[in-house]
Amino acid sequence: MGRITLDKVTKSFGEVQVIPPLDLTIDDGEFVVFVGPSGCGKSTLLRLIAGLEDITSGQIRIDREDATHVPPAKRGLAMVFQSYALYPHMSVRKNIAFPLKMAKMDAAERDKRVDYAASVLNLTDYLDRRPGQLSGGQRQRVAIGRAIVREPAAFLFDEPLSNLDAALRVNMRLEISELHNTLKTTMVYVTHDQVEAMTMADKIVVLHAGRIEQVGSPLELYHTPRNTFVAGFIGSPKMNLIEGPEAAKHAAHTIGIRPEHLDTSAEAGTWEGRVGVSEHLGSDTFFHVHDTGLAETLTVRASGEVALRHGDRIFLTPQMDKLHRFDAEGLRIA
Amino acid sequence: MGRITLDKVTKSFGEVQVIPPLDLTIDDGEFVVFVGPSGCGKSTLLRLIAGLEDITSGQIRIDREDATHVPPAKRGLAMVFQSYALYPHMSVRKNIAFPLKMAKMDAAERDKRVDYAASVLNLTDYLDRRPGQLSGGQRQRVAIGRAIVREPAAFLFDEPLSNLDAALRVNMRLEISELHNTLKTTMVYVTHDQVEAMTMADKIVVLHAGRIEQVGSPLELYHTPRNTFVAGFIGSPKMNLIEGPEAAKHAAHTIGIRPEHLDTSAEAGTWEGRVGVSEHLGSDTFFHVHDTGLAETLTVRASGEVALRHGDRIFLTPQMDKLHRFDAEGLRIA
Amino acid sequence: MARKVSTRRKAVNTGIAWTVGLLIFFPILWTVLTSFKTEAQAIADPPIWFNFHWTLENYVTVQERSNYFRHFWNSVVISVGSTLIGLAIAVPAAWAMAFVPGKRTKDLLMWMLSTKMLPPVGVLVPIYLLFQRFGLLDTQVGLIIVLTLINLPIIVWMLYTYFREIPVDILEAARMDGAGLKDEVISVLLPMAVPGMASTVLLNIILAWNEAFWTLNLTAAKAAPLTAFIASYSSPEGLFYAKLSAASTMAIAPILIMGWFSQKQLVRGLTFGAVK
Amino acid sequence: ASGETITIATVNNGDMIRMQGLTDDFTKSHPDIELEWVTLEENVLRQRVTQDVATKGGQFDVMTIGTYEVPIWSKQGWLLPLTDMPDGYDADDLLPAIAGGLTTDGELYAAPFYGESSMVMYRKDLMEKAGLEMPDAPTWDEIKEAAAAMTDKDGEIYGICLRGKAGWGENMAFLTAMANSYGAKWFDMDWNAQFDSPEWKATLTDYLDLMNNYGPPGASSNGFNENLALFQQGKCGMWIDATVAASFVTNPTDSTVADKVGFALAPDKGLGKRGNWLWAWNLGIPAGTEKEDAAKAFVAWATSKQYTELVAANEGWANVPPGTRTSLYENQEYLDAAPFAKMTLESIQAADPQNPTVDEVPYVGVQFVAIPEFQGIGTAVGQQFSAALAGQVTADEALANAQALTSREMKRSGYQD
Amino acid sequence: MATQHSRAAARFMISPSVLLLLGWMLIPLGMTIYFSLLRYNLLMPGEHPFVGWENYSYFLSDPAFKIALVNTLLLVGGVLIITVIGGVLLGLLLDQVMWGQGIVRILVIAPFFVMPTVSALVWKNMFMNPVNGLFAYLAKFLGLQPIDFLAQAPLMSIIGIVSWQWLPFATLILLTAMQSLDQEQLEAAEMDGAGPFSRFFYIVVPHLSRAVTVVILIQTIFLLSVFAEILVTTNGGPGNASTNLTYLVYAESLLRFDVGTGSAGGVVAIVLANIVAIFLMRMIGKNLDA
Numbered sequence A, B: 001m002g003r004i005t006l007d008k009v010t011k012s013f014g015e016v017q018v019i020p021p022l023d024l025t026i027d028d029g030e031f032v033v034f035v036g037p038s039g040c041g042k043s044t045l046l047r048l049i050a051g052l053e054d055i056t057s058g059q060i061r062i063d064r065e066d067a068t069h070v071p072p073a074k075r076g077l078a079m080v081f082q083s084y085a086l087y088p089h090m091s092v093r094k095n096i097a098f099p100l101k102m103a104k105m106d107a108a109e110r111d112k113r114v115d116y117a118a119s120v121l122n123l124t125d126y127l128d129r130r131p132g133q134l135s136g137g138q139r140q141r142v143a144i145g146r147a148i149v150r151e152p153a154a155f156l157f158d159e160p161l162s163n164l165d166a167a168l169r170v171n172m173r174l175e176i177s178e179l180h181n182t183l184k185t186t187m188v189y190v191t192h193d194q195v196e197a198m199t200m201a202d203k204i205v206v207l208h209a210g211r212i213e214q215v216g217s218p219l220e221l222y223h224t225p226r227n228t229f230v231a232g233f234i235g236s237p238k239m240n241l242i243e244g245p246e247a248a249k250h251a252a253h254t255i256g257i258r259p260e261h262l263d264t265s266a267e268a269g270t271w272e273g274r275v276g277v278s279e280h281l282g283s284d285t286f287f288h289v290h291d292t293g294l295a296e297t298l299t300v301r302a303s304g305e306v307a308l309r310h311g312d313r314i315f316l317t318p319q320m321d322k323l324h325r326f327d328a329e330g331l332r333i334a
Numbered sequence C: 001m002a003r004k005v006s007t008r009r010k011a012v013n014t015g016i017a018w019t020v021g022l023l024i025f026f027p028i029l030w031t032v033l034t035s036f037k038t039e040a041q042a043i044a045d046p047p048i049w050f051n052f053h054w055t056l057e058n059y060v061t062v063q064e065r066s067n068y069f070r071h072f073w074n075s076v077v078i079s080v081g082s083t084l085i086g087l088a089i090a091v092p093a094a095w096a097m098a099f100v101p102g103k104r105t106k107d108l109l110m111w112m113l114s115t116k117m118l119p120p121v122g123v124l125v126p127i128y129l130l131f132q133r134f135g136l137l138d139t140q141v142g143l144i145i146v147l148t149l150i151n152l153p154i155i156v157w158m159l160y161t162y163f164r165e166i167p168v169d170i171l172e173a174a175r176m177d178g179a180g181l182k183d184e185v186i187s188v189l190l191p192m193a194v195p196g197m198a199s200t201v202l203l204n205i206i207l208a209w210n211e212a213f214w215t216l217n218l219t220a221a222k223a224a225p226l227t228a229f230i231a232s233y234s235s236p237e238g239l240f241y242a243k244l245s246a247a248s249t250m251a252i253a254p255i256l257i258m259g260w261f262s263q264k265q266l267v268r269g270l271t272f273g274a275v276k
Numbered sequence D: 001a002s003g004e005t006i007t008i009a010t011v012n013n014g015d016m017i018r019m020q021g022l023t024d025d026f027t028k029s030h031p032d033i034e035l036e037w038v039t040l041e042e043n044v045l046r047q048r049v050t051q052d053v054a055t056k057g058g059q060f061d062v063m064t065i066g067t068y069e070v071p072i073w074s075k076q077g078w079l080l081p082l083t084d085m086p087d088g089y090d091a092d093d094l095l096p097a098i099a100g101g102l103t104t105d106g107e108l109y110a111a112p113f114y115g116e117s118s119m120v121m122y123r124k125d126l127m128e129k130a131g132l133e134m135p136d137a138p139t140w141d142e143i144k145e146a147a148a149a150m151t152d153k154d155g156e157i158y159g160i161c162l163r164g165k166a167g168w169g170e171n172m173a174f175l176t177a178m179a180n181s182y183g184a185k186w187f188d189m190d191w192n193a194q195f196d197s198p199e200w201k202a203t204l205t206d207y208l209d210l211m212n213n214y215g216p217p218g219a220s221s222n223g224f225n226e227n228l229a230l231f232q233q234g235k236c237g238m239w240i241d242a243t244v245a246a247s248f249v250t251n252p253t254d255s256t257v258a259d260k261v262g263f264a265l266a267p268d269k270g271l272g273k274r275g276n277w278l279w280a281w282n283l284g285i286p287a288g289t290e291k292e293d294a295a296k297a298f299v300a301w302a303t304s305k306q307y308t309e310l311v312a313a314n315e316g317w318a319n320v321p322p323g324t325r326t327s328l329y330e331n332q333e334y335l336d337a338a339p340f341a342k343m344t345l346e347s348i349q350a351a352d353p354q355n356p357t358v359d360e361v362p363y364v365g366v367q368f369v370a371i372p373e374f375q376g377i378g379t380a381v382g383q384q385f386s387a388a389l390a391g392q393v394t395a396d397e398a399l400a401n402a403q404a405l406t407s408r409e410m411k412r413s414g415y416q417d
Numbered sequence E: 001m002a003t004q005h006s007r008a009a010a011r012f013m014i015s016p017s018v019l020l021l022l023g024w025m026l027i028p029l030g031m032t033i034y035f036s037l038l039r040y041n042l043l044m045p046g047e048h049p050f051v052g053w054e055n056y057s058y059f060l061s062d063p064a065f066k067i068a069l070v071n072t073l074l075l076v077g078g079v080l081i082i083t084v085i086g087g088v089l090l091g092l093l094l095d096q097v098m099w100g101q102g103i104v105r106i107l108v109i110a111p112f113f114v115m116p117t118v119s120a121l122v123w124k125n126m127f128m129n130p131v132n133g134l135f136a137y138l139a140k141f142l143g144l145q146p147i148d149f150l151a152q153a154p155l156m157s158i159i160g161i162v163s164w165q166w167l168p169f170a171t172l173i174l175l176t177a178m179q180s181l182d183q184e185q186l187e188a189a190e191m192d193g194a195g196p197f198s199r200f201f202y203i204v205v206p207h208l209s210r211a212v213t214v215v216i217l218i219q220t221i222f223l224l225s226v227f228a229e230i231l232v233t234t235n236g237g238p239g240n241a242s243t244n245l246t247y248l249v250y251a252e253s254l255l256r257f258d259v260g261t262g263s264a265g266g267v268v269a270i271v272l273a274n275i276v277a278i279f280l281m282r283m284i285g286k287n288l289d290a
Ligand SMILES: Nc1ncnc2c1ncn2[C@@H]1O[C@H](COP(=O)(O)OP(=O)(O)OP(=O)(O)O)[C@@H](O)[C@H]1O
Pocket: A013, A018, A036, A037, A038, A039, A040, A041, A042, A043, A044, A045, A192
């Protein structure tokens, strides 16, 4: 019903290979998030799955059938675009009904499905408006509505929340998660925001320059990043990565410690430094510690408030069980 | 050197008064953030200070001098726009040098200042590029560079980070904070993102429909929000606001408790409910609790991981000293 | 910048702008005025402005002399016909160039435009011979063919620039939604491009309406549009300013009125991608 | 042939437009023939009909052509001979001087609609004021004297108006005719261009002298129409131009000076030739037409005596197309209505297309040279002389340029080796 | 959007336009080139012997050719300069706050709708005529000698007429471009201390460069073949003072009916137009991508 398999898929634009050979299986009903920095090939990968781009070599299977040369319309997938890509000249109702109309579904059935989707997405009052008369969040919901009426084998989302403001983003994140809980359809979701990835995914695929760096559940990635790239990418604030003699002490090329795993003290600790900028969120405080004798500035996260001021001296101690070690290639040392 | 005073300032567009009479003092060297929902008048207020809009009535003083009718160029302020408003046909160097050129500064001095600004902002390698060839973060820095070369009495920022992606936003936030520490110039910063406000401000001004709801340091706002609007607006995830009988128990119309101030237990507590969507960030877990008998869904924030699954039963207990009480007008009850 | 513009400044702007506007418009105004005068008043010294006896006599004379409505109708058929056919040919081409651009798309477009640089006089005789051969002389069909071909590059270019502003995402969304090529273009692309298409249509009607070389040389009586009509007034026996003015007014009025009524659409689209 | 439509290409001058207005008469008597009119300005007309006839385009069934085209075209076989004209057409009534130019190998190839020569039209009142009298056959010197006497630039009265607009049928018609009277010619017997001759120099200098001193401003773009307007407004003392103008300048509805106009023969230089031309607008039928009978019926109607009477009945005798039929000049009604009739007839008879110049030349045509190349050369030379009038080149330069371009063209066309 | 499927569709969709234009270009052009190698005068039917380059050398050695070439460039250049500068100024004017802006725009736009023939007739007769034209009245009213525009400054007069017709087009495009300028950029410049003139030259003018290139491209296409205006007003004269290439070719092929030479001239004009085109396309290509 919604199992997608990529088999040695590559993609080149002209001379440039943006996706080197890549294997990936997305199981039926899974919520998979592709995450990675800008330009790493997330959208390209999603579009290959959608069929909006030809793959250069390899094979794509959807539910065990070879879909490599199947045109997008025939793959039974639905896509939600970053720009929403609503049809501006059609009412919300017509937008949502469009795929059904293309499938030549009869009008009565069409209306039923649209009404159902609208009620799920809280759009019933807006069915006669044009997209231009909706707020960002509402547009986003229309785009999702257009995707769900088709009852696709899988949903593809390309950064669907990046045009929304912070507060709305949090809400929509929840709505999409709830939708997944309700529909249990496969979802492939692209984002560059690791918070989104962490909060939504069953399985995260971390991409870097077209290559898969790690595949795993959010907490797997948080606890056992396979390499320094994943370590640095997942978690906020970023993991502190320390090289040089200090790392050598732990028989590693690089050691990593997350800001929340550094204990602070005014008297004693592993590293002594000076407090730089601190950020008070009320619930947490992030502060940046300089002049520890390490090349890197360390970021520390403390719960609640900490009465530290710019320039104060401070001692930091890593929680040893939370220390990550990496070799010269950046790979995790078990 | 950079003290800005607004005295009964109002602004109307045609018939509509978007800023009712408003008083505000921004002290020299302060980092003041205007925060509020979209459309509340933040940009308008900033533009009134800049002189890009005429005030309808009232007075603006800069360093004690009446600046109400002084044209923007003469106010000695620099502004960084949300769209950056770089000059697309000029190189980075020319962009940064433009205000100096307009001030008829001689070329040698100009170059010196530009080079200095570029080195502060890490732009030295890009001085000969056009804005179109830069990434978002770099453009942002150019816009700041153009502002700092003038050595203005104060900087005005209008949502300077809203076009950047999450990771970059965090970095630039730090850079601007550090810049403020270095230059010690007054900065007025507009954002709709309370996290930005909390992490950067010396003083936050919360606006709502053109009115000032509260002015204070980030922690003041976090701990003692003056009303439900501020309470709900500051802090992430949002404070849980509870009305009805439960609030009446505390002799209030509304009570508020932040997600991080709810203790959880599997056995006993004030409220019993069912876990809905939970978001695992590794460092924290947010979960949403339904069916507590309250009208509202409660959000809970727990440190680290919590082994709770969708549908699990849970007990929640507010930390009583962290409970906020509000009256029927929404005002804090001391 | 919503800062107050002083009323005085506004008055000064208004004064200058109206003066300039009226100066630019004046030749047309004067022509129209003259068309209502008698011949003697038309060349009176000093010129008479408004206080003359308004007469329709010139219009009557002009209409007696040549069948205005037939010319008018030919103009309509030829300009609208060539524009619509051009549109039908250009839409697919513009779609292809805008949404499936290749390395040579720009070159192709520039080549198309360069065909417009063929000086018509250079190829009149060959075209005349071909037309004669195929019985197209003095037919509406013949003129529609020629005008379609000369305006095609402009139509393609204009459509291309509008289509390029339409986010590809939306067409891709349609494709994901199961739309075939035909649905993609007709149900999604064209409705979105309506303002641009309106402007394209208008501009091309204007260009076709005013095209004076081919229309004059390839027609005699049956298919002759208004350009041919006016040709019989150039340098007539004696200088009949009033009649000339009446004929001129009749020739330009339809398109002028259409242009005025549709100027919003025309202006909005008339940028050839010059404005992003 | 029932329900035939014939397309008539014609020039947009007053007589033709009048004819267009009278077509009801024709359609009444020929109910099965419909007429389509294509009225064009002279140059455009000439281009369109020539192109059409030469490519056998077949767009027109009747063409309005000039005396220049008829001999050339008939030789090419492009025109149908006008034999079998309907009864009562009376071809013998046509003026011999006019018909002669339209006849090739004894066959008439086009029917003259109106014929003209050129003559002097002058303002009797101004002459009187200046204390002068215009002889019936003036010389160029007398013209100059009169022009000088009448000119009053402040009063916007210019002694003489002449054609200045470039074109072989515009300024060159006048200048060629004037040159004939000066003893100048286009070509010698070996087809050598003659613009380097003193006669041409005299012609051009005198012309420029007249125009610069006594002519209206902007003369270099004045053609027949412009001068007519000037004269009708009373701004010209004299005007040497087509005899047909006479009916316009004496028509009180259009002319402010209708009752003050006198006429005289075109001037001479005492060399035996007068500076007048001979021209007719004629109706011809292109060889390709499929509607020969209908076309012929129309041509016959338009150039018949009855048509003359029709015009006379509708518009008065003064407005009938002149210069084609002997009978018209024997009609007392016409002679009464048209004070210029006698002078017109005399002018026409004074022109001799077969021997246009003082010396012998290898070509025929008074104000043109009846060779196909003439249109191009004549217009190019006309451009030069017009430029001289506009002051952009001197007379000598204009003549040298004319000489060069004419020689060049003649050489290329194979008249010389 | 680049699957093989869509590429195939694109080729199919674009082919009608390409084939038609190719036909339109090649068939008459081929015939023109063929004619240009023949001695072919419409007035002399019969044989059309092959004469090689004779027509070309004849056309190119015509003294009028050089004049026509210069006039063509002057005409195109002159109109472009007037319309671009005038368009910018008018655009600025129309961009100001005023009463009745819509009406002023309607007034300014009007000449664009006027047939070239009509505008030439109207200007020639009713304005530039040295005796009855309005300019003459104006001159007399001011106590000056009326100028005979079409005789004394024929090319300038034609440039004036043509500029009048194209000014609205330039104004419209430039005005739209001005209005599309990001207001924040102007505000930023204002904050940076730039006065109105600095803002205009440093911000507005560079922003307009794209629009200006488009104006230049489109107008050049039409201006290279300006014809009706010359035919109606001056017939290329006096002398050859207002003859452009198009008119010269017309004179050869349709006044002298020398199709051979006319065709040779046509080919020359096409070659020159293409040189201009390539030059322009280079410029545009650069500017349109940026
Ligand atoms: N049509 C194309 N032609 C050539 N290169 C392309 C094309 N589309 C994408 N690329 C290149 O492929 C790489 C991957 O692009 P892609 O859009 O997939 O990145 P992304 O991960 O989605 O980035 P973002 O987060 O910015 O959306 C980039 O280097 C991009 O420049």
